[in-house]
Amino acid sequence: MAESSASSGYQNMPCSLPQYDFPKPPCKLDGNIPSNMSAQEIIKLAGTCYIRGFDYGRLDSYVKEDQQSLELVHLLFTSAEMTRKKQYDQAARLLMRCLTFSSQWGSPIQRLCYYFSRALQDRMERHLKPALNHTNKVDGCYSKTQSNGLAMIKSVENASGIHVIDLEIRTGVQWSGLMQSLALRHPSHLVDTLRITLVGMKGEELIDSGRRLDEFIEALAIPFFYRIVEISSMEDIHEDVIVRLRPRIMVNIEVEGEHNSRCFENRFIEVLFYCNTWFDCLDVIFPDRLDTCRVMYEEVFSGKTIRNLIACERKDRWVRYVGTDVWRCLFNHKGLKEISFSYPAWYQARILLKEFPHGEYYTLEANGSAVTIGWKGTQLLAIFAWTCS
Structure with a gap:
């Protein structure tokens, strides 16, 4: 799958983590600092502080949990940079500290850092012991085509x-x-x-x-x-097979992310921001952080995906999420025509989202003829409808 151009606020990072231009922090760095920051705000501010070499000793006005989270993310950034530079002795020591202060049972930031630290360890081990490399195939990589009943109602009326x-x-x-x-x-x-x-x-x-x-x-x-x-x-399911069926309508739901960059640093930041939103979402939906179902979901789905995206390269990296423009080019090339969702479908989708617990955090936006579903403003999924032209 060809790479697509980056467009979000934290994309287009050059292949050097310290030079990355993070979004502006959610607050001034002069003591006027809010407490109980969201996970997204912590990631953005920690990245800004890392790039600028900001002294964390000046952040005494943060609440303790936020300060610990900022320091933990800073440690993760440093670990990623040492891994990129192949300074594995330093990276190993830093990752051990990351794992000491992170936890799969903790806050969204602690959980995020736990899985990313493990993924960086795996990446380092693959470079140090190439003979012991294992291929981590993740089922359902980048091409899972799903159906959506609401989108089909009008086409089969x-x-x-x-x-x-x-x-x-x-x-x-x-x-x-x-x-x-x-x-x-x-x-x-x-x-x-x-x-x-x-x-x-x-x-x-x-x-x-x-x-x-x-x-x-x-x-x-x-x-x-x-x-x-x-x-x-x-x-076993190929796009050509679907096209030969000539369906009246085909709906596919894809991850709305640019996670297929050949540059490790670009991919690391993209996946970090994206997965951070997922962990924040799960923390709101499943407030019990000791919930075994939540931990199992994060381990099986998020953990394996993060590990494959961060630790693997070339043929070993099976998860290759791409953006909406790439999907449009692919299906247009196959002779499919993108169609818009009807107003009743939009209306019902909005009602359904609002009926979910914490529905006020979900967002539903248009991306051309496609629809994107997000959490607190960060787009997570894109829904397309196609017909044979």
């Missing part, structure tokens, strides 16, 4: 037979809106049949999802059939 192919069904709850919309059709436009093909790598989970869909639609009196297609890897 007059269709009598509907066939949906879902490449990542999970619980199947995303199809409840489409099913309810079909059930509310005028008697003269009732749907003859709804078919959903469930594609995935775990047969038992696919069967459970199919049963849930069957139970949900039973009360709606819609002729419904589902089929399960089990594959060994998501890499």
Whole structure:
């Protein structure tokens, strides 16, 4: 996948961490300092202080937790710089300190630094012991095409037979809106049949999802059939296969990030800011920091992704998230045409987001014809709709 141009405020960093131009800090560095800073503010300020060589001894007016977080992120930046310079003895000592003061059970900053410190350790070990390198393949790299029921309602409003192919069904709850919309059709436009093909790598989970869909639609009196297609890897699904199917509409949801830079320093900063937002989001949604489900999610999903993005290079790096412009070029080249989301889809999406706990922190914005979903102003996911031209 080709690299795309950087556009966010913390991109375009030259290949030297100390020269990076961080966004302006959220406060003046003259003692007029707020307490209880957000995780995003801490990362931005710590980066600014690192670049400017700011003396942390002047930050006595910070609350203790914020000061400790700033110092921890500063330590992480220094560790990354030593790793980049291949000064591994210094990097190893600094990373040991990072791991001492960070924790997978702590604050969002402590959790973030914990996983990034482990990833930097892994990167260092790969360079020191190339014979022991291991390929960390992360399932579902950069090309997971998903479906969204709300986006499809208008495109199939007059269709009598509907066939949906879902490449990542999970619980199947995303199809409840489409099913309810079909059930509310005028008697003269009732749907003859709804078919959903469930594609995935775990047969038992696919069967459970199919049963849930069957139970949900039973009360709606819609002729419904589902089929399960089990594959060994998501890499078996190629864009060319999807294009040959000529779907009336295809919806894909992608990470809204520029995490595919060949320059380690660029990639490190991009992933740090992005994952910091995820950890802050999880801290609000799951306030119990000892919640084993939260820790497991962070370890399995965020931890593995961070490790692959930071520790691996070339063929070993399987996670290659790219921006919206790259996806547009790819699908336009394949002969697909991007289409806009209808006003009812926008309206329902906004309502659904606001109904979630802490819905005031979610943002929904337009990016051309696409839609981006964010947390406290930082965009996390992009949703596209395509049709065969």
